[in-house]
Amino acid sequence: MTPSPDAPARLPRAVLRHGGARCAALCAVSAAATAAGLLLPAALGRTLDLLLADAPAVRWVACCAGLVLLIAVLDGCAGVLTGTVDARSTAWLRRRVTGQVLALGPRAGARFGAGDLVARLVGNAAQAGTAPAALTALIAALAGPVGGVVALGVIDPWLAAVFLVGAPVLALLLRAFARDTSACVADYQRVQGRMAAALAEAVGGFRTIRAAGAEDRETARILAPLPELSRAGHRMWRVQGRAAAQAVTVAPLLNLGVVAVAGLLLAHHRLSVGEVLAASRYAVLATGVGVLVGQLAALSRARAATGRLAEVLAEPAPRYGTRGLPPGSGRLELRGVTASRGGRTVLDGVDLLIPGGTTLAVVGRSGTGKSLLAELAGRLADPDAGEVLLDGIPLRDLTHADLRHAVSYAFARPALLGTTIEDTIAFGLTTPSPARIRSAARTARADGFVRRLPDGYATRCADAPRSGGESQRLGLARAFARGGRLLILDDALSSLDTVTEHQIAQSLLAPGTGPTRLLIAHRTGTAARADAVAWLDGGRVRAVGPHAELWRDAEYRAVFGA
Structure with a gap:
């Protein structure tokens, strides 16, 4: 447009x-x-x-x-x-x-x-x-x-x-x-x-x-x-x-x-x-x-x-379609996706397939387009060419309500909107319930430090002292509370200590039914727990496979500084 x-x-x-x-x-x-x-x-x-x-x-x-x-x-x-x-x-x-x-x-x-x-x-x-x-x-x-x-x-x-x-x-x-x-x-x-x-x-x-x-x-x-x-x-x-x-x-x-x-x-x-x-x-x-x-x-x-x-x-705003999502497990597919930023092609002809209910970790050096790929996967941005599909439906064709109910995000530096901690976790929910909010906080390992605040979940967010890792846990709790069939974590575990990251990853990546998960990863532990890893290099997908197999490549190990 x-x-x-x-x-x-x-x-x-x-x-x-x-x-x-x-x-x-x-x-x-x-x-x-x-x-x-x-x-x-x-x-x-x-x-x-x-x-x-x-x-x-x-x-x-x-x-x-x-x-x-x-x-x-x-x-x-x-x-x-x-x-x-x-x-x-x-x-x-x-x-x-x-x-x-x-x-x-x-x-x-x-x-x-x-x-x-x-x-x-x-x-x-x-x-x-x-x-x-x-x-x-x-x-x-x-x-x-x-x-x-x-x-x-x-x-x-x-x-x-x-x-x-x-x-x-x-x-x-x-x-x-x-x-x-x-x-x-x-x-x-x-x-x-x-x-x-x-x-x-x-x-x-x-x-x-x-x-x-x-x-x-x-x-x-x-x-x-x-x-x-x-x-x-x-x-x-x-x-x-x-x-x-x-x-x-x-x-x-x-x-x-x-x-x-x-x-x-x-x-x-x-x-x-x-x-x-x-x-x-x-x-x-x-x-x-x-x-x-x-x-x-x-x-x-x-x-x-x-x-x-x-x-x-x-300025032309994104337009949404009229189609709803059919029943599905959250199968995500990128077909020939190309996207530019500031006049530079960041992603060039990317093809990816994430089966429903599985976890794909995306790794790569800085500037290879990992965060941009995360934006495109949930339609926070549109590609210049190619298309992104969820359960076979192009994201452009979905209604706004269906798209946002299906996709949840957590970010490295989450914007904690809302008056209280409970409002922050419930942000975007139509009918939030206290039980759902506290369950999401426990999954994100945030319940413990929230209960220690002066007014617990009723503490004003602006008055709650918290570290970067605690802010990330609140952002994760918000994403878990939203649910949906696709969960995208854009480096959302980066500020957590190793023990907390391991605990959250165990709950998040446990085998069984659950949303499809797309993780932007910088740590080997996160990549190793995923079902598969997509290795971005120069704006293209260089390889897709289990972390253990890719680890044999010295250039892949160099991505993690190993």
Whole structure:
């Protein structure tokens, strides 16, 4: 699949559709506030004429007071609706982008960087969420000048004609401002993303940084883009300041022209004093470029942020099929599997067959593609060529639910997600039971140290002190609790002591019925307990056979440093 070229255009429309009724309500309230604002100058002018003529004006004074109160109420309602629309749009965008990132898996981090993804998900999503309200506010802000020009024409066509002479200049200023602001904001957000990516790398490697005494150097590396960020920010504010200054220069001239013509018309008795007052107020509304500049700036920031989110959503996510798994023992087959990483072919035409219920250990030197093979075997990644089959069904054809129920994983450095230890082991289970969780923990030799924690299985995972081996045992318990017909251990025994590894291997590899097991192995003991060993060398399967037979080859022994 290739990224959709029109994804950046679809996302803003999708955000607006999601807002739906709330956006419509905000638009109605804003339109009503604008209409009340347009009626107020006419009401003030009529009131002034009545007062100057000593005529009764109580009703018109009350009308003016009512319009002022109505505008205040509508502005308050618009503020509440704006906050609601912004919050709901931001939440919707974050859910959608988070789902896309999780669907993309490791490819998302490789494509964008973990820190940049966080910046997009947190900062850019919040800015993009303001787009519906910003667009509504811009439309309302445009309605003010348009209504002001129409009102000037109603008072006297000459007043509207004077204003329209300078209107094209204002339109060109706003067009140039919108174009320049979008470019500046996009540059600013890109630099922010780079800084966030560098910070995320430093946080992940803080022990290495501290051990090397490189705190100052890393601080300098993270903050290195600050001058570029500053330049982008200054450009953005210069553009806005220049637009505001130009508007301030043009708008008073137009106001002065309208008031001057209104004065001449007053002198010729074509306008009343109240109509001159109204005309002066409508001229201010018609030249409300300052409001438009602010709304355009907000919309430009939102559009730039939406574009960065659309880049993530445009990445093609894996598609799942509609077929279910037939009854079977977990027979796994790789046919002509080729896969690349970073432009380098890591696996090249790999063919493997693991009979159901048996154990295959995969060994090889570093960089031969063992972990990539483990990813492909359970469809955490897709091959560039060839296919992977489970009980005769290509993994691409399986439904998401069938695939994930059938395959369990344990990793060398497991991510222990969940609030408590029990949540961590039960992660991914639809209906976890305490008995199942504790049985899995006993199989992984984790039950003993978990019970010694202050609150046992109810201990918060973040508060539970544990070694690397204990973390691996929790990851193994999670995989055992999930069950399924295929168990993949990606170097998941590497941090265990020899005795614990032997105990777990005895339970895991005991003869009899059980899931098919694919082990990425670095120790001879693990390879020796497997039914067969696949020896990877240079991205290809060099040999498959029992460990005892392969051990006769000196190059195979060298893989283990023997």
